[in-house]
Amino acid sequence: MVNDTTLLLGLDGVAVTKVVAAGDGAQDGPVVHLSTADERARCCPQCGVAAVRMKEWVTTRPRDLPMGGRHCRLRWRKRRWWCDQQRCPRRTFTEQVPQIPARSRLTRRLRQATGAAVGDGGRTVIQSARDHQVSWPIVCAAFTEHARQVLPVQPEPVSVLGIDEIRRGRPHWVLDEATGTWSTAVDRWHTGFVDLSGDQGLLGQVEGRTIAAVTGWLNQRSQAWRGQVAFVAIDMCTIFKSAVRTALPRARLVIDHFHVVQLANQALTEVRRRVTVQIRGRRGRKGNREWELRNRLTRSAARMHACQLDPMVDDLHALGRIGTPILAAWNAKEDLLDLARTHPDRTVIADRLFRFYDRCAASGLPELERLATTIDTWWPEILTFIQTGITNAGSEGTNRVIKTVARDAYGFRNPENQRLRTRCATTRKGRGCLNPA
Ligand SMILES: [Zn+2]
Known part of the structure; x- marks a missing residue:
């Protein structure tokens, strides 16, 4: 017969015999006295035979979850038994139930x-x-x-894989006495593998951002797993490109618009800085219109109001020798933004790409020529993005979670623990831990 207090406590294997209220002003909750309510508790842990001869009474004080916001003080009065089995090496043992193992506090x-x-x-x-x-x-x-328990040993198959790098801690080098050269003992760069098609979050992380590190992780997966990966989103990193080519020869690489726009904005900023230094003989500052427009220049024209956009273009025209190259770079950036919109027609893509290359060539600016060369190098991967719309944003978001977790913890000394924590944090959604109550 189970009493109400035992039901309320809900701790399997023990029954509440009495509850003594804590005194006035006591910090802790009441004292809860328990007795054994599981017949299996008297079975010897070594031979499994139920004991019949009691040795003594003992009381343990296991700590438990708070009840109603108060930490109850449990007192389990239990027996110590003699094991009378001839062949059993165990002489005595105390009772234990799965919720309160022996010697557990x-x-x-x-x-x-x-x-x-x-x-x-x-x-x-x-x-x-x-x-x-x-x-x-x-x-x-x-x-x-x-x-x-909650993390799978091997990741489930993914159709879109994201690979990205993240910095962790400081690098460490060791000096090779014989050759007098330094080699890396701890790499500050780590490479993360992210599930972009499902909600498995961070699948794994390896130290270093070398081809060997990336292929090493991929080759640890089964042949079937690797065969399932159809797309791999990366940033413009030749290391990842070669690694994926080697380990996942059938997967298509994707470079998303974020990295393309970032590159275009870098080229634009370089043009603005170089022209300012060449003509003004110093860096830009307050009072220089092109410097004041620096943030507006890198914004997408499609997201700007006409009352901001038109004066900006007019101002650049008015700046003459400074404004003309900046305007050319800005136009090239806008061409690229147009190009990076997803799912247009093939002829539209061809037109926009031609217009971009044409503008870069006509400008005569070294920054734009370099930009055009980079776009040309990565064009197949960028085209895959335009056709599919697959982005590496999930990897970047995972990196943010990694940083947040590390900051909350005030840093990690142990990379193994950090990976466990990060993987738990990034898989919370998939495991249903972020659902509202
Ligand atoms: Zn025994």
């Missing part, structure tokens, strides 16, 4: 909650420790156990 559900608060709740280890009134190492161990 915490209930299993408390331990599990401390780890889940970090892995699923986005709490830091120290805050979870404060909330549950346990120590930092306990939460860390509980989190690791939780993460190993």
Whole structure:
């Protein structure tokens, strides 16, 4: 017969015998006295035979989850038994139930909650420790156990893979005494693999951004997994390009509009700075119109109001020798923006691309010639973006989560722990931890 208090406590294997209210002004909750309610508790942990001869009574004080916001003090009065089996090396043992293992000072559900608060709740280890009134190492161990349970050992198949780099910590070099050369012991760059088609988040991370590092991770996946990857979104990085060509020869590479626009804006800014220095003999400053327009120049004309756009173009015309090259670079950037819009007709793409190349060639500006060369080099990948609209934004978003987690934790010493934490944080959505109550 289960009493109401036992039902309320909901701790399997034990029954509440009595509850003693805490005194006035006491910080802790009431004292809850427990007795064993599971017949299997008296089975010897080594031979499994139920014991019949009791040795003594013992009381343990396992900590548990708060009840109604108060930390109840559990007192489990249980028996120590003799194991009378001839062949069993165990002489005595105390009772244990799955929720309260022998010698454990915490209930299993408390331990599990401390780890889940970090892995699923986005709490830091120290805050979870404060909330549950346990120590930092306990939460860390509980989190690791939780993460190993919720994270799949091998990632599920993905059709669109994102590869991006992220900086972590400081680089370390070691001196090779024999040759007198320095080699990298700890690389500051890490490469992340992100599921862009599903919600698996960060699939894995490796140290370094070399071809060997990227192909190494990809080759650890099964042949079937690699065969499923249809598209790989990257930034304009030749290392990733060669690595994907080697390890995933059938996947199509994608460069998204973000990286194209970023490159165009860089070229525009370089033109503006160079022309200013050449003609004014110094850097731009307040009072120089082209310097005052620097932020407006890198904005998309489609997102600007006519009352901002028209005066800007007029001002650039009025600036003469300074304004003309800046305007040419700005037009080239706008051409590229037009080009990077998704799903247009093939002839439209060809027209826009021709107009962009034509403008770059006609300008005679070295920055624009370099920009055109880069676009030409990466054109097949950019075209794939225009046709499919696949972006690497998910990877960039994952990088933001990695940074946020690292900042909340005040940094990580151990890259293994950091990866577990980051993978838990980026897979929270897929695991249903971000759904509103
Ligand atoms: Zn035994």
